[in-house]
Amino acid sequence: MIVTTRVDQTFIHHRRRVTLAAGHEGDRMIEVRGITKRYKDTTAVSDLSFDVHEGVVTGFLGPNGSGKSTTMRMIMGLDAPDEGTATIDGVAYHGLGLPLREVGALLEARAIHPGRSAFQHLWFMAQTNDIPRSRVSEVLEMVGLREVAQRRVGKFSLGMGQRLGIAAALLGDPPTLLFDEPINGLDPEGILWVRNLLKGLALEGRTVFVSSHLMSEMALTADQLVVIGRGRLISAGSVSDFIAESSGQFVRVRSPQGDGLAALLVQRGAHVVRESDGSFSVSGLDAPAIGTIAGEAGLHLHELSPQMASLEEAFMELTRDSVEYRGHDVAGASGVDARTTPLTETRK
Amino acid sequence: MSTDLTYTSHLTATSSHGRVRTRSAVKGEWTKLRSVRSTAWTLLTLAVLTLGVAAIAGVAVSGSWTTMSTVERLSFDPTALSLRGMLFGQLVVGVLGILVMSAEYTTGTIRSTLMAVSSRTKVMFAKIAVMTVLGLVVSEVLSFGAFWLGQALLRSPAPHASLSQPGVLRAVAGGGLVLMVLGLVALGLATILRNTAGAITAYVGILLVLPIIVQALPSSISQPVTKYLPFHISDAMTSVTHVLGNSPSLSPWVGFAVLCGYAAAALGVGTWLFIRRDA
Numbered sequence: 001m002i003v004t005t006r007v008d009q010t011f012i013h014h015r016r017r018v019t020l021a022a023g024h025e026g027d028r029m030i031e032v033r034g035i036t037k038r039y040k041d042t043t044a045v046s047d048l049s050f051d052v053h054e055g056v057v058t059g060f061l062g063p064n065g066s067g068k069s070t071t072m073r074m075i076m077g078l079d080a081p082d083e084g085t086a087t088i089d090g091v092a093y094h095g096l097g098l099p100l101r102e103v104g105a106l107l108e109a110r111a112i113h114p115g116r117s118a119f120q121h122l123w124f125m126a127q128t129n130d131i132p133r134s135r136v137s138e139v140l141e142m143v144g145l146r147e148v149a150q151r152r153v154g155k156f157s158l159g160m161g162q163r164l165g166i167a168a169a170l171l172g173d174p175p176t177l178l179f180d181e182p183i184n185g186l187d188p189e190g191i192l193w194v195r196n197l198l199k200g201l202a203l204e205g206r207t208v209f210v211s212s213h214l215m216s217e218m219a220l221t222a223d224q225l226v227v228i229g230r231g232r233l234i235s236a237g238s239v240s241d242f243i244a245e246s247s248g249q250f251v252r253v254r255s256p257q258g259d260g261l262a263a264l265l266v267q268r269g270a271h272v273v274r275e276s277d278g279s280f281s282v283s284g285l286d287a288p289a290i291g292t293i294a295g296e297a298g299l300h301l302h303e304l305s306p307q308m309a310s311l312e313e314a315f316m317e318l319t320r321d322s323v324e325y326r327g328h329d330v331a332g333a334s335g336v337d338a339r340t341t342p343l344t345e346t347r348k
Numbered sequence: 349m350s351t352d353l354t355y356t357s358h359l360t361a362t363s364s365h366g367r368v369r370t371r372s373a374v375k376g377e378w379t380k381l382r383s384v385r386s387t388a389w390t391l392l393t394l395a396v397l398t399l400g401v402a403a404i405a406g407v408a409v410s411g412s413w414t415t416m417s418t419v420e421r422l423s424f425d426p427t428a429l430s431l432r433g434m435l436f437g438q439l440v441v442g443v444l445g446i447l448v449m450s451a452e453y454t455t456g457t458i459r460s461t462l463m464a465v466s467s468r469t470k471v472m473f474a475k476i477a478v479m480t481v482l483g484l485v486v487s488e489v490l491s492f493g494a495f496w497l498g499q500a501l502l503r504s505p506a507p508h509a510s511l512s513q514p515g516v517l518r519a520v521a522g523g524g525l526v527l528m529v530l531g532l533v534a535l536g537l538a539t540i541l542r543n544t545a546g547a548i549t550a551y552v553g554i555l556l557v558l559p560i561i562v563q564a565l566p567s568s569i570s571q572p573v574t575k576y577l578p579f580h581i582s583d584a585m586t587s588v589t590h591v592l593g594n595s596p597s598l599s600p601w602v603g604f605a606v607l608c609g610y611a612a613a614a615l616g617v618g619t620w621l622f623i624r625r626d627a
Contacts, residue, residue: 077466078459079626094466097367105463111456113384120383121460128368128376128464168460 028054028089028175028207030075035084037070037231044070045231047084052209052226054175057202059222059239060211061315067231068211069107072180075209076105088176100129100172106165106179114154118145118164121153122171129172139167158185166197176207183217195221215315227315250283251290254303261299268293279303368465373474376464377448380457381478386447394440395490401433402494406501413506423589426509427519430498431586434523437490438530438582441483442551445534448475449618450544462627472539472619479535483528491524515588522585522600529604529611530555530578536614539622555579571596581607 030052037045045067052058062068073079075086077093085092088103096102112121122136140149143163148156153164162185169177179198183191198221202208212218218225218239225242227235235242252275255261262272262280270284282290287306294301381387409429416424452458465471499508511517533554538547559579562570574580575596581603598606 073459073626076459076463078462096466099368099466100464103463107459107463108456111459113380113451113455113457115384115386116380116457117383120379121457124376124379124383125460125464127379128372130366130369130372 030086030088030176030178030207030209031090032071032075032086033084035071035074035081035086037067037074037079038082043231045074045081048228048231048233049084050226050233050236052207053224054207055202055205056223057198057208057210057221058224058226059218060209060226060228061215061218062211062213062228062234064213066213066229068213068228069180070231071228072105072107072178072209072211075178076103076107078107098129098172100125100131100174102172102174103176103178104169104172104174105177106162106169106182108165108180110158110161112153112161112164115152117150117152118156118167119149121164122168125168125171131172135171135173139170142170143167159187159190162186162190166194175205177201177209179208179210181211181213183212183214191217250281250307251285251287252303252305252307253280253282253290253301254278255280255294255299255301257299261294261297264293264297264299265290281307368467368470370470370473373465373470374477376461377471377474377478380461381448381482384451386451387444390440390444390447391486394437394444394486395493397436397440398433398490398494399497401436402430402498403501405429405432406498409506410501410503424507425587425589426499426502426507427495427516428587428589429502430495430509431491431519431523433494434491434527434586435579435582437487437527438555438578439552441487441527441531442534442555443548445479445483445531446538446544446547446551448479448535449538450542450547453542454544458627468623469619472615472622475535476532476615479531480528483531484524487524487527487531488521489524491520491527495520509588513588518600519586519588522604523582525604526582526585526607529607530582532611533578533607533614536611536616536618539618540614575603576606578607578610 032051033049035045035048036043048067048071060068060071070079071086074081075088075093077099088096091102093099093103118140119136122139123133125131126133126136137146137149140146143166145160145163145167148160153161156164162182166179166182169179179194182194182198186194198208198210202223210221222239225235225237225239226233227242253261253265258274258278258280262274265272265282265285268285268289270282270290273281275281285293287304291301291304294304406429409424413421452461461471462468465474495509495511499510502508509516511520534547534551537550538544541547541550555578559574559577562573562577564570565573575584575598580597584597584603585600597603
């Protein structure tokens with residue numbers, strides 16, 4: 001493990017104060033405070049707190065099964081948290097007057113009666129919130145389902161179902177929107193459309209919260225990130241902060257006297273990992289410091305290069321401990337997991 | 349798809365200050381109910397069974413009247429004969445009541461429903477309201493329809509019933525009411541069980557299997573219990589000259605009150621769970 005940064009609560013609260021101070025009055029936001037959700041023998045979400053602000057796309061990132069959907073269901077008032085609160089603009093979901101006009105959500109795209117037409121599915125929702133019939137046609141047009149509006153949803157492809165779910169989220173023209181894995185099942189053109197939609201909604205000043213298990217997708221769409229693993233908060237902040245603060249900034253070191261150098265570096269507080277190719281990944285000391293230590297000890301250096309992990313790698317490093325199920329490493333295979341043979345653990 | 353679409357619409361200005369009105373919630377439930385084919389099929393089945401059985405029974409008795417024994421002739425109840433199909437109707441109306449709730453869970457629509465109407469009491473109320481009104485209209489139309497059709501096909505010398513005779517109007521109108529209330533019992537069971545197959549099993553069990561089980565018990569136990577079974581309550585309501593084995597029955601309206609109590613209990617427990625459980 002190169003970095004074991006656990007963003008603690010003080011960091012989050014600090015961030016929040018900063019953002020609040022910078023934001024203007026009446027910032028619409030989703031506030032999640034210490035929510036915990038337990039099922040019979042597992043804790044799906046544990047003491048989770050974060051904010052989602054208006055005007056930006058906030059990515060909700062975590063491996064499958066990390067509690068993203070459960071958290072979203074709690075924000076939407078479908079599941080009750082065992083502890084903590086989730087509010088939208090200061091109000092819990094149950095306190096919203098006409099909910100669809102305040103918050104729209106795509107939770108599970110396929111959670112629609114297969115025998116009902118797309119139009120009727122949206123129409124029943126619209127009626128409850130006094131939304132005019134014309135708006136139903138409008139959102140169907142927006143998501144490109146106008147021609148199949150009268151067709152039964154059971155005949156829809158996965159992508160069409162996803163578009164219908166997005167139409168439902170947009171129905172009440174809400175200032176706050178949640179999307180759970182919106183690009184699942186979409187073709188490349190659809191994925192591009194969703195990215196532009198999310199950005200467009202944020203540009204209009206809306207609060208946009210979108211979950212994904214794909215770091216690469218979030219890197220393209222999100223401005224802010226909330227990263228969770230096993231139901232716990234791992235990181236919250238801007239995408240660039242996320243890379244800077246939590247990605248493995250380390251130095252690759254090659255030396256003919258590698259073991260000796262590694263021992264020295266560990267003494268000086270570094271965290272050293274032997275890679276399968278014989279090099280060492282050093283974190284906790286920067287390249288000049290490592291060079292100086294090697295020089296003072298009279299050890300040769302064949303490589304001394306600062307490395308920056310990609311966003312994907314950073315995500316995998318951060319969530320490594322929190323991935324619920326993971327394939328076993330194939331012996332000798334290269335990759336993130338095969339790399340680590342920690343000599344010592346000096347940082348906790 | 350152009351990317352310069354704005355997503356803003358022009359909803360009425362009152363928007364965020366309003367509340368979900370009960371009337372709007374009921375309208376949404378009605379749209380849900382009428383926009384799936386299962387509703388139409390269920391209602392068609394209901395009509396075919398209640399009217400069909402009334403017709404067949406009328407024709408069959410007309411043909412066999414002359415060969416019937418004196419005892420059979422004396423206990424002959426032309427009203428009950430025409431309403432015999434209501435028992436099958438009770439099974440079908442149960443399916444309708446069950447689907448109103450269970451389809452929400454089997455398809456996941458419940459999440460859309462609860463996101464649109466966050467007050468679960470209001471959702472439950474809307475469902476009960478729609479099921480009550482639809483159930484009442486359909487049940488009464490079919491009950492009177494079955495009566496008139498059955499009587500029209502019943503030929504002399506077999507005696508006929510008319511609504512002006514004592515107890516006949518009660519039997520016909522009451523038969524419809526029983527049908528409606530059983531639909532609500534089914535809705536309550538489905539809310540508790542949240543599963544189509546489970547709810548249908550429970551409903552059929554209470555309606556048809558329970559009487560068989562009670563029958564098999566020693567009469568000291570079965571005797572006082574039998575009259576409280578929905579099957580017997582329904583039978584007491586739809587009969588004018590009531591003879592059913594040797595077990596005593598509740599009077600039609602007392603039985604109906606007991607049946608309403610069952611519906612209230614099922615819906616009460618269902619609503620209580622509906623409010624507390626995660627969707």
